[in-house]
Amino acid sequence: MRRHKTRRDCLQTCVSPVLRFVWGLVLIGCLVFSGGWIPRGLLMTLGLVLALCSGKRVSFPYFSFLIATVVLFHLFLPLGKVWFHVGSWPFTEGAFLLGLGKGFTFAGLVFLSLGAIHRRLELPGTLGQVWAQTFSWYEQLMEQRAAIKPRALLLSLDRLLERLYPTKSGSAIVPQISTPLPSDGQKAWASRTTAAGWVLVAVTTGAALLVAVFIP
């Protein structure tokens, strides 16, 4: 199993999880409704920058492969000016640029989503309450994952599950729930957006709108 360093989320200290989600949706709207491959490429790049700023791991080979396969599959349907032939297969400009635009869109959607979603995004209603419990247990499972031993997989997993969700003491199940905070007891993310955060959101949204509307 690979071990990855935890990267710092530079956006979490200035933009609240809810605004970040809305901001991401607006940028995604710009990407989806923009015209050609150039604005989509620019917005994908913005998404990539935001994803990296938010400390998310981005696999460049994976996304290069995604874009390349989307382009490749579109090339099978000839469209527009023929650039050259490979055997009897016409390599067309229209199919290439259509595929490239789509590839940029799908990679951009993932990048923008990676940048927009904070783990502490609060969901409304009953689902939100259940989600809070789920996330708390998930964090505890992740903290104690070293307790799972590959050589005694089922036994060690059973012990871990019993520790987190006890079943032995009578028939009533009384789970231990806690929402761990960072060691200094302070939240590492901003529940309100700072002035710098608002500036960042306004500038990037304005730029994205200009790109989507004015670049063909």
Add this chain to the structure above:
Amino acid sequence: MPQPGRAPVRTQLVAFFGALSLFFATLEYLFPKPIPFFRLGLSNLPLLVSLGFFSFREQLLLLLLKVVGTGIVNGTLASHVFLFSSAASLASFLVMYGLFHLVPARWLSLTGVSLAGALASNAVQIVLAITVVYGPAAQVVAPWYFALGTGTGLAMGWGAEQFQRHSKWLERVRASS
């Protein structure tokens, strides 16, 4: 016993299984993938082993927690990945739930249920890949995709059966729920 200010115990159990789904999804994410887009489907294990004791509504809540939770934890909630994942998971769940409750266990094991769910999930993903992302040319990868789905469906089903057979914790959960 429901506790004041907390969700009832049954809902807490669903929440715990949801956390297990997310945990397995994260473990899967950490393993290197031999082929892009290839998924083992470890996060389906809690869904599979709880088919026998959660009601339809509880299973649906677990599915929602799994899909939305994975979208939040992996950051793909606002992307097409979430759409693909939701549609495939829903199709897989409906097929698994239907087969589990309609076909007697002596005719269809949990491995068979898992295989059917994996193939339903793959079918939906192929249709979405053709219609949304790649276009008609993507049909050429369908047989390979189904072959991989068969392998992972069988493996997950076998894993679920082993866990059901040997886990004392699951046995006590089932007895008390």
